[in-house]
Amino acid sequence: MHIAILGRQPAISIAELERVYGDVSWFSDVSALVGAEYIDITRLGGSQKTGLVILQVPGHDWHAASMKIVQHYSKVWAKQAKKITLGISAYGFKESPRDIQKTGLILKGKLKSTGTSLRLIPNQAAALSTATSHHNKLGLSNTKVELIVVKGQSGIVVAESTGAQHITSLAARDQGRPKRDAFVGMLPPKLAQIMVNLAGPLGVAGNDKGSPRVLDPFCGTGVILQEAGLMNYAVYGTDLSEKMIDFTRQNLKWIADKDNLNLDVTLHVGDAMTTTWEIPVDAVVAEGYLGQPFSAPPSSSKLMEVRGNTNHILSEFLKNLAEQIKPGTPVVLAVPAWKHTDGHFTHLPLVVKVEELGYRYVEMRTVRPHQLLYFRPDQVVAREILVLVKK
Template sequence: MKYIAVLGRLPKISLAEIQAIYDQNAKLIGPELAVFETNKAVSIDRLGGSIKLGQIFSGNFRELAEAINSKKPEGKITIGVSSYALNSNHKNKKSAVENLVRRKAMELKSLLKKLGRNVRVVEARGPEISSATAFHNNLGEKPGAEEVILVGSETYLSLGVQNIDKYRERDQMRPARDAKVGMLPPKLAQILINLGGEIDESKKVLDPFCGTGVVLQEALILGQPVVGSDLNPRMMEYTQKNLDWLLEKKAHFFKIKPELIEQKNQFLNSIYTGDATDFVWPKASEIGLVACECFLGSPMSKPPVEIKLKDEKQKCKRIILGFLKNLAKQIEDDTPVVIAVPAWLREDSHYSRLSIIDEITDMGYNLAKFQGLSQSDMIYYREGQIVAREIIVLRKSKAKNVTC
């Protein structure tokens, strides 16, 4: 089956996530669009980097009206129509596209009314319906609330939008937060996990720099058991408090698997205090994925001068390479390892990276490749952010053994 994804703020990272989870041949077809094909069950809740998902509809508008009508036999039907750009010329013809969207919405409404249905139209303020408007009108989330997505000559039916309420809940309502250690966005944590690809549901996700437990929280929501560690004992306590909150009070809200809820105490006792460069993780053979934000160095409010940048790079490099060397001795061959490492904004508005790929591969890791993307595309940043994150996706090599 063919699908469309409306991608988030960093579309190339969003594309890599789709390639890792659903289709290694997924590709960009517009500034914010990707298409992919898969026989797997597809859900917007699985993806951290996509805003909307849609499934191809191959019929004409009359057949589309009949399909929508059959999905909800009774009651009022809510519809909306969006048109997304295949290229930048689309935005130059904004008024024409807006007129097309209105005409198509009225055409679909008329066809549904001829089938005897009461119809409410959610109007797009521009060529497309915003994700917030789609979410608050449940478009794509339940039968009888449908968003039609027009992309070139193709028509898609929405499968829903990112649930902004759930992201807000698991970001802002956790009982233990600490801005001093950085605030890893749940969406980024979800992306890091997904970039490791599909893993056995019995295998654990390890975060060796767990901080307040955001990666472990997202792993549990995605259905995986977890283990974590952090150098700071206070972070261990924060993670335990947050995971207890998640599994005790929010399990139903986030639809966490019952078998994971039952293992709550085991997970809380699997959060350790330890230095990632020399810690020995218990039962490392049970680890199916390592996903973490590594040490990012000192917080910065302006681009660092060259001497300061050199010192920061050396400090971060020592910790990150030390961690990866220690990890390689413990995890099984072919285990995916997804890490976020620092990248620093320079005065010329480009990011200076750590450039540690060669040293990492010498340790016994293979760098994952994503179709149509380069490693320089994997920088996660916000506008004006000084310390960004470069995402590196690895697999433990079968060819090399790491010695002390």
């Protein structure tokens, strides 16, 4: 069993895990248990760290967990020829970083008497940041270990990290792309990765190359297709704008050259409300038209105008698509929702009309459909992620 430390928006992160691994449950409000033999963190956009569960400690007391850790690892690591680098990250405890570090210091003392040398990574906070774990390569070899200790409702779990989010390559994919466009928007690669994963495991509908094909009918600069390509899917993009098709082409060429990928790419201009797509399409993943950006909440008349406009485009798109794809095809669509100063959201009318448009929501055990809202605290326009399947 594994534990995953969820990202800034835990509901979205756990939904991604459930769609990829199936056997997933909440452990605490920042973590999930995953009943899988192996987890590839580089495939996940929503998890900060993953770890293999080694010990389960009853109760909720840090000191009990600390004693168990010292007892276990002073035996396992006794008389090691190689130096061990250790980081300890605690989640959900009220203890200070110093208290957490103390466990490492006690262990270091015990190991020293057996001849094992331990380098302890200093904790600025109770848990090491993803950046610290990533830069120290913790979890990536036997001698670079991070213990992830999490307090959940049912007790305490101690896990050995199997890696942290690869922030260097995510940043390179985001900032290194030759074509970016601030007006069309900047979908973060990790959200694109989450959205592709939310489509679930894909079967092949019969294209000759043998890889399932992902369509993005609002492809913009191609971030979703870039991430889908990295997951070995064939990629298919359409957009209203010729310029965007050109940007996607250049960006996909860049990622293919950089990562030595043989990408199967199809691109053409098309209005998503009326265009005819080439079949097969095994999944549709898109950030739809979000309307104009706002830096402050708009007046209610302006909001109603933008909401009406985007709702029209996206409903017509969904109707057009439903006539062309096979029943059972997953459709993951980010649509706008507008945040008000009191924290509530105005949603698109279509989010409660998907049945009439030819779809149903994918049922998940860990989250309900309208919990999948992605936004930064300072953003007015949130992305509501609809995880649908064609009826």
